[in-house]
Amino acid sequence: MKIIVVLIVVSMLFVVVAPHALAAPKEKSQTKLDIIGSFSGAEGGRNLISIVILMTILAFAPAILLLMSSFTRIVIVLSMIRQAVGIAQLPPNQIIIGLSLFLTFFVMAPTYEKINANALSPYMENKIGYEELLSKSSKEISVFMLKHTKDKDLALFMNIAGLQRPKGDTDIPLRVLVPAFAIGELKRAFQIGFILYIPFLVIDMVVASVLLSAGMMMLPPIFVSLPFKLMLFVLVDGWNLLVGSLIKGFY
Numbered sequence: 001m002k003i004i005v006v007l008i009v010v011s012m013l014f015v016v017v018a019p020h021a022l023a024a025p026k027e028k029s030q031t032k033l034d035i036i037g038s039f040s041g042a043e044g045g046r047n048l049i050s051i052v053i054l055m056t057i058l059a060f061a062p063a064i065l066l067l068m069s070s071f072t073r074i075v076i077v078l079s080m081i082r083q084a085v086g087i088a089q090l091p092p093n094q095i096i097i098g099l100s101l102f103l104t105f106f107v108m109a110p111t112y113e114k115i116n117a118n119a120l121s122p123y124m125e126n127k128i129g130y131e132e133l134l135s136k137s138s139k140e141i142s143v144f145m146l147k148h149t150k151d152k153d154l155a156l157f158m159n160i161a162g163l164q165r166p167k168g169d170t171d172i173p174l175r176v177l178v179p180a181f182a183i184g185e186l187k188r189a190f191q192i193g194f195i196l197y198i199p200f201l202v203i204d205m206v207v208a209s210v211l212l213s214a215g216m217m218m219l220p221p222i223f224v225s226l227p228f229k230l231m232l233f234v235l236v237d238g239w240n241l242l243v244g245s246l247i248k249g250f251y
Contacts, residue, residue: 069107070104
C-alpha cells in the first residue's frame with residue numbers, strides 16, 4: 001500500500017509542477033545533461049548493463065510475482081468452473097482475472113503485511129539497505145510457498161539442480177522453490193477442476209440419455225442441459241462455496 005501511495009503522491013506532484021516548469025523561461029545558464037557521456041567508459045558500460053537488467057526484471061516482474069502467490073490456483077479453478085458449467089465466455093476473462101487478483105491480495109495479505117513491517121518500512125526509513133530488503137522480502141515469500149509446496153516436488157528440483165536440502169527451509173534458493181511451488185499449485189488446481197466437472201458431467205449424461213430415448217437426436221444436449229447446470233450452481237450458492245473453499249485451502 002505504501003508503494004501505491006508514493007506513486008500517487010509523485011503523480012500529483014508531477015501534475016502540479018509540470019505546467020509551471022513548462023511555462024518557466026529558459027535560463028541561459030541551463031545545465032545540460034551529458035547522457036551520452038554517462039554511458040561511455042567502463043563505468044558507463046556498467047550503468048548500461050544495470051539499466052538493461054532492471055528493464056528486463058520490470059518486464060517479467062508481474063508474472064514472477066503472480067507465480068509466487070496464490071494466483072495460479074485461483075485463476076485456473078475459476079476458469080475451469082466456467083467451462084464445466086458450459087458458458088465459455090461468461091464471466092468474461094476480465095472478470096475472472098480481476099476476481100482472481102483480489103482473492104490473491106486477500107490470501108497474501110498476511111505475507112505482504114509482514115514484508116511491509118519487516119522489510120519495506122525499514123527500507124523507506126533508511127534503516128536497512130537494498131540487499132537486506134530483498135533478503136527479508138524473499139524470506140517471507142519463501143515461508144508462504146514452503147507451506148504449500150510438497151516435499152516430492154521440492155526434491156525433484158533439488159535433485160535436478162544437484163543441491164542438498166539445507167537444514168533451514170528458508171535457505172532453499174528461489175530458483176528451486178518457485179518451480180516446485182508452481183507445479184504443486186497446478187496439480188491442486190487440476191484436482192479441484194476434476195471434482196468440479198463431475199456433477200455437471202452427470203447432468204450432461206442424463207440429459208443426453210433422455211433426449212436419445214425420446215428420439216430427439218438432432219437437438220444438442222448442451223443447449224438443454226445448460227439451464228439445469230446453471231440452476232444447480234445457483235441453488236447450491238456455487239460462488240460462495242467455491243471461493244470459500246479456495247481461500248480456506250491456503251489457511
